[in-house]
Amino acid sequence: MHNARPLLSLIIPTLNERAALPILYDRLLVVATTLNERGMESELIFVDDGSTDGTRETIKRLTKQQLPVRLIERTTRGLATAVVTGLNAAHGTMLGVMDADLSHPPELIPSLVEALASHELVVASRHLPGGGVEEWPWHRKLFSDMATAVAQPLARSCTDPMSGFFFMRRSVIETVKLKPVGYKILLEILVKGHFKTLTEIPYLFHNRNYGKSKLNGKVTLEYFWHLILLYSWKYTTSLH
Numbered sequence: 001m002h003n004a005r006p007l008l009s010l011i012i013p014t015l016n017e018r019a020a021l022p023i024l025y026d027r028l029l030v031v032a033t034t035l036n037e038r039g040m041e042s043e044l045i046f047v048d049d050g051s052t053d054g055t056r057e058t059i060k061r062l063t064k065q066q067l068p069v070r071l072i073e074r075t076t077r078g079l080a081t082a083v084v085t086g087l088n089a090a091h092g093t094m095l096g097v098m099d100a101d102l103s104h105p106p107e108l109i110p111s112l113v114e115a116l117a118s119h120e121l122v123v124a125s126r127h128l129p130g131g132g133v134e135e136w137p138w139h140r141k142l143f144s145d146m147a148t149a150v151a152q153p154l155a156r157s158c159t160d161p162m163s164g165f166f167f168m169r170r171s172v173i174e175t176v177k178l179k180p181v182g183y184k185i186l187l188e189i190l191v192k193g194h195f196k197t198l199t200e201i202p203y204l205f206h207n208r209n210y211g212k213s214k215l216n217g218k219v220t221l222e223y224f225w226h227l228i229l230l231y232s233w234k235y236t237t238s239l240h
């Protein structure tokens, strides 16, 4: 039977995040119940790039519980392309992206979804009053601020183009060829996506309590390569 209720597909990239997953799932279950009461269905799509810590097995166990859960197992690496793989597999009219390590509070999701009623793209931002990061060493903060500043001309009005926590209507990316490099999938969508209205909701980025960071020098280099590609893309498209 055709399901007429709007569906939210939540894409969650994973790389060795086993310890956080049961907690994340429980918190998402509460969120999905709230959304359900508001007439919406939810599905979770995990995209894993070769975790070796039992992440895949843990997700497979979650597929047998209440929420519709899918696991996509890739043999390649890359956060942003993992998200694209998840987006391509999603059935929802609303698409959400979040990290698996509990840095992004799932409890914000109902507000993000609600904002989709009047905006095509909704970003959870650390750079608005009321938002921020819990506690970062000065060098990480400096690097993040610099990375944000050099991307700002690409970011339209978005204050946190580095955010990995955002929701959008399917139409934003439906006919778009996304070809991101590295980590920053939102930046790719801000440049190439089809949207007129964007809004942001502040949030506090929690430091991870489980698992290890995957940020490294390679990710940083990839970021600069991605920027070069996006600036060239924007420049050449504006010539047409």
Ligand SMILES: Nc1nc2c(ncn2[C@@H]2O[C@H](COP(=O)(O)OP(=O)(O)OP(=O)(O)O)[C@@H](O)[C@H]2O)c(=O)[nH]1
Residues within 6 Å of the ligand: 012, 013, 014, 015, 016, 017, 047, 048, 049, 077, 078, 079, 082, 098, 099, 100, 101, 103, 164, 207, 208, 212, 213, 214, 215
């Ligand atoms: N599928 C996939 N997921 C990834 C990859 N790299 C990172 N992730 C996931 O993407 C999310 C963000 O990665 P993190 O390492 O937490 O990056 P971060 O939040 O900027 O850094 P921390 O604050 O140190 O956690 C997490 O859910 C990771 O498991 C990858 O190559 N493939």
Ligand SMILES: [Mg+2]
Residues within 6 Å of the ligand: 099, 101, 103, 208
């Ligand atoms: Mg993280």
